[in-house]
Amino acid sequence: xxxxxxxxxxxxxxxxxxxxxKVISLLLKSxxxxxxxxxxxxxxxxxxxxxxxxNVVFLSEKGPERPFYLKTLDSIKFIFKxxxxxxxxxxxxxxxxxxxxxxxxxxxSTLNKRVKTIISERGFPSDNVSSKLSLYISKIFYPIFYNxxxxxxxxxxxxxxxxxxxxxxxxxxxxxYNPIExxxxxxxxxxxxxxxxxxxxxxxxxxxxxxxxxxIIRSLLEIQNNDKxxxxxxxxxxxxxxxxxxxxKLENQVQLKGKxxxxxxxxxxxxxxxxxxxxxGFPNALLEAMAIGLPCISTNCLSGxxxxxxxxDAVDIKNGxxxxxxxxxxVNNDDHVGLSKxxxxxxxxxxxxxxxxxLSLQRAKEYHLDTIYTKFNQFITN
Numbered sequence: 001x002x003x004x005x006x007x008x009x010x011x012x013x014x015x016x017x018x019x020x021x022k023v024i025s026l027l028l029k030s031x032x033x034x035x036x037x038x039x040x041x042x043x044x045x046x047x048x049x050x051x052x053x054x055n056v057v058f059l060s061e062k063g064p065e066r067p068f069y070l071k072t073l074d075s076i077k078f079i080f081k082x083x084x085x086x087x088x089x090x091x092x093x094x095x096x097x098x099x100x101x102x103x104x105x106x107x108x109s110t111l112n113k114r115v116k117t118i119i120s121e122r123g124f125p126s127d128n129v130s131s132k133l134s135l136y137i138s139k140i141f142y143p144i145f146y147n148x149x150x151x152x153x154x155x156x157x158x159x160x161x162x163x164x165x166x167x168x169x170x171x172x173x174x175x176x177y178n179p180i181e182x183x184x185x186x187x188x189x190x191x192x193x194x195x196x197x198x199x200x201x202x203x204x205x206x207x208x209x210x211x212x213x214x215x216i217i218r219s220l221l222e223i224q225n226n227d228k229x230x231x232x233x234x235x236x237x238x239x240x241x242x243x244x245x246x247x248x249k250l251e252n253q254v255q256l257k258g259k260x261x262x263x264x265x266x267x268x269x270x271x272x273x274x275x276x277x278x279x280x281g282f283p284n285a286l287l288e289a290m291a292i293g294l295p296c297i298s299t300n301c302l303s304g305x306x307x308x309x310x311x312x313d314a315v316d317i318k319n320g321x322x323x324x325x326x327x328x329x330x331v332n333n334d335d336h337v338g339l340s341k342x343x344x345x346x347x348x349x350x351x352x353x354x355x356x357x358x359l360s361l362q363r364a365k366e367y368h369l370d371t372i373y374t375k376f377n378q379f380i381t382n
Contacts, residue, residue: 001036001055007089007379009038011082011096011105014045014064017259018206019178019284020097020122021048023155026179028054028335030373038089042078042101057085075100093380098122099138106145117149124302125162127279143168153379154364155282156303157312174379177307178282179372180291180364183264187293189357192271193350199343202270202294203210204285205277206261207235207256212299214244215276215336221248222340224235227347232266234259267292271353272346278333280304291364295356296328299341305330308363327363328356 008031015021024039025048031037032053039050043064050056059081060074082104086094095118096105102119125138142163146152152173154160163169192281205211213231220227231241231254238256245254250347260266265271273289275298282304289296290308298305306312310325317323322331322342329345331338346353 005036006092007038007368008035008093008095009040009086009089009091011040011094011101012140013042013043013098013101015048015050016038016045016064017047019281020120022284023122023178024097026369027047027179027373027376030369034377035093038085038087038091042074042080042184043276059107076359078108079104083111087112088238090290094119095380096120099142102149103141103145103349108311109148109150116151116380117147118151118153119146121152121154121159121281123162123281124156124159124279126166128281129303139167145276147171151379153376156307159281162302176375176379177367177372178284178287179369180284180287180367181369182365183288183291185264185268186291186361187271187357189266189293189354189361192295192353192357194271195350197347198225199347200270201227201229201272201343202232202266202289203230203276204266204289205275206233206239207231207241209237210278211235212276212278212334213237213241215299215334215339216274217241217244217248217250217254218336219339219343220250220253220380221326222337223343225347227253227343229254230266230270231256232258232260263288267294270294272297272343274339274343275299275305276339277301283308287364287367290327290360290365291356293361295346295353296360297339297346298328298330299333300330300337301333327359 010024012024029051032051036053042059044058045064059078065329081195087106093116094105094108096102097120105117105119146169149171152171155178157175160173245251267289273294273296275283275286277299279301286298300306309328309330315323315330317332320337322329322338329342331342
């Protein structure tokens with residue numbers, strides 16, 4: 001440990017394969033150069049690599065797959081364990097990601113005035129809950145504990161507005177977008193100018209209701225041609241999507257590849273990326289596809305796509321249609337007809353695939369890790 005550096009802790013549930021965890025893994029690469037970094041995880045579940053020099057601490061020796069009542073008991077223990085950890089290790093800055101770690105940081109801030117507590121909301125709060133009951137509970141506890149912390153950052157203007165207007169959050173808030181590393185290999189835009197009347201479509205994300213991959217499958221039924229569609233990711237809706245593909249007789253066109261680590265290899269073999277989500281915090285998958293150089297289509301969901309693809313300028317999308325934004329195409333949520341027309345646009349206009357491939361590469365450079373980390377470090381130190 002370098003005694004000349006301040007001690008900082010990053011608190012998260014796991015370092016699994018989610019979007020928040022990906023952001024943590026990237027920020028650690030730069031944080032470890034400036035701080036003595038402690039990565040504190042509820043459970044031992046690690047998907048992303050951890051840089052050398054980061055001290056990893058698990059609050060439980062168990063895995064995250066535990067019965068609800070045991071996880072509830074775990075949660076109570078974690079509050080006390082983390083409070084003691086922060087005090088024992090002279091943590092100067094405690095940064096938490098996601099709701100329950102944020103609530104714990106609120107408790108720590110109440111009991112330990114020496115530590116600066118910074119919380120990060122990663123999903124659109126009003127839509128990022130499993131039920132009306134959980135939304136009600138969030139509206140009770142967020143104002144109590146979030147407002148005890150020093151600062152909050154999210155990855156979308158819309159998230160901050162939602163927290164302020166619907167959850168009563170009053171602490172200073174800032175938007176710090178998700179960072180990416182520019183990939184070693186990217187698509188040469190001119191290679192997208194193919195006369196072949198077939199799209200190689202790809203999407204990536206957890207197979208769940210929120211990601212709504214079935215919308216893309218239904219758009220292929222609307223088109224009825226020979227486009228290929230690859231779905232990266234796994235989740236509880238795998239069986240449902242498998243049956244949907246089978247009943248639609250699309251087994252030869254749609255492939256479920258499961259969870260993969262070499263996502264970029266699959267992106268490089270594609271010529272169109274689609275994000276079909278009902279809701280997002282800030283879509284890493286869309287940004288990473290743009291960094292590869294893919295022309296993209298996204299639902300205009302809250303939050304992130306409008307900011308990425310149209311610099312947050314509002315658009316009016318008619319049902320069954322799409323709009324051409326500054327850096328890609330936007331469709332309404334769950335509108336497979338509008339999506340089918342957007343796919344037709346790219347399929348029938350190879351010169352537009354080239355144009356938007358170039359624009360994707362241009363836009364993605366604004367989110368490079370060095371740029372985003374500079375903003376993040378200034379935020380936590382000021």
